[in-house]
Amino acid sequence: MDANTVLMMISDKIPSQSLIFVQEKLKNSSEDKINTIVTLNFKSHIIGLILGLFFGLYGIDRFYKGDITLGIVKLITFIIGTITTFIYIGFIILIGLWIWTIVDYFLVWKGIKKDNLKKNFNCIGINIF
Known part of the structure; x- marks a missing residue:
């Protein structure tokens, strides 16, 4: 070719x-x-975006991208936020996680393309x- x-x-x-x-x-x-x-x-940046849209709160988009550590941190943050919602601090944690997930739409999109370029x-x- x-x-x-x-x-x-x-x-x-x-x-x-x-x-x-x-x-x-x-x-x-x-x-x-x-x-x-x-x-x-x-890797497909479109699949990364779709995973982020549907499963971004759980860190699945980061796992797909290859950022295992950040995926685990997102997942743990979700679990802690969910568990602590009964004392209201969990709502603050989940709002922060929701903002992080929206920012990750762009970071994962660009990051996958950059990783492909590096490869x-x-x-x-x-x-x-």
Whole structure:
């Protein structure tokens, strides 16, 4: 496969501002590295968003992205907030968690694309991050 075809295949999976840089690096890469990029398992930012919308309070979006520690923290925060709602502090915890979940919609969306870009560069042999 040529570099332009691979770039078209991965263009929606990496940050748009990186496309020119990736195109330049792909043109200078060997055929083997380009073919390896095609076989990489990139995560979908859309699936990350859907998981965040439906299961974000439980940290499932973070687990999918690969941020296991933050996923566990979100899950524990949800459990503690739910348990302590009878003394009203739980409501404050859950409101904070709800705000964190809304912010995570954007962070996970961009983070998955950035992780895919990092995976792409590691495959090519560029350690930029």
